[in-house]
Amino acid sequence: MDGSLLYVSRRTSSDAEVRNIVETSLARNARLRVTGALVVSRGRFAQILEGPRTGVDTLMESIRRDPRHADVEVLLYDDIERRRFAEWTLTYSGASVYVDGLIGALTERTTPLPHPGDVHRLTHAIEELARARL
Template identity: 40%
Template structure:
């Protein structure tokens, strides 16, 4: 039997600072490692960031998510990694992206404004759903625009 599909949503504190070119180089290196490794172990997902925060969705077999997430959590380019959701799901939200990059131009308040205020498990779960839905919308808009 194939392993059930799982979805992880987390956010973290972005520690990548400096001039725009060096931020771009760091993000490019994260994306190229992500795309190479994720494609090899059946993961898909999306990454978004602003000056303060990274948010990422990873979806695929649970064991591949766990292995990858252990590496990600040790990465010194971010800290304070907070899991918002880790759930079994029926289908992928980003089936054609080994790691979709949704850019950095998002309004942090709109997307992350509620997180600081949330505390309990249920609230975190809701934030996970919300961030996942927002990232799906951005990815679909990007796809439509570039089609």
């Protein structure tokens, strides 16, 4: 069974480095049979990865070691029967106050666990942005 993982992180990369992340990810994700959507704002990343758990876990290990990410936090990791993203999709939102606010609500919270409503709003926004880019 496939898994679906949502993580957020603080962006420590330039726009050129983000383009490199995308280019590198296309081949690596295909090799690992992982699909998903990445949202990038000025200061943060949010990404949904879907696929075999071994592939998703391999990617997450790489992301946690990547100096272009800081404060990586997995918010959700569930089994799924069907993927939401048929192919790798990149949605880039460089100056989006809305996306930055959604991610900020999750990364700057004062509770140990994220509020389910905040997770749902971010997941829904990623799905809508990815759908608009297809």
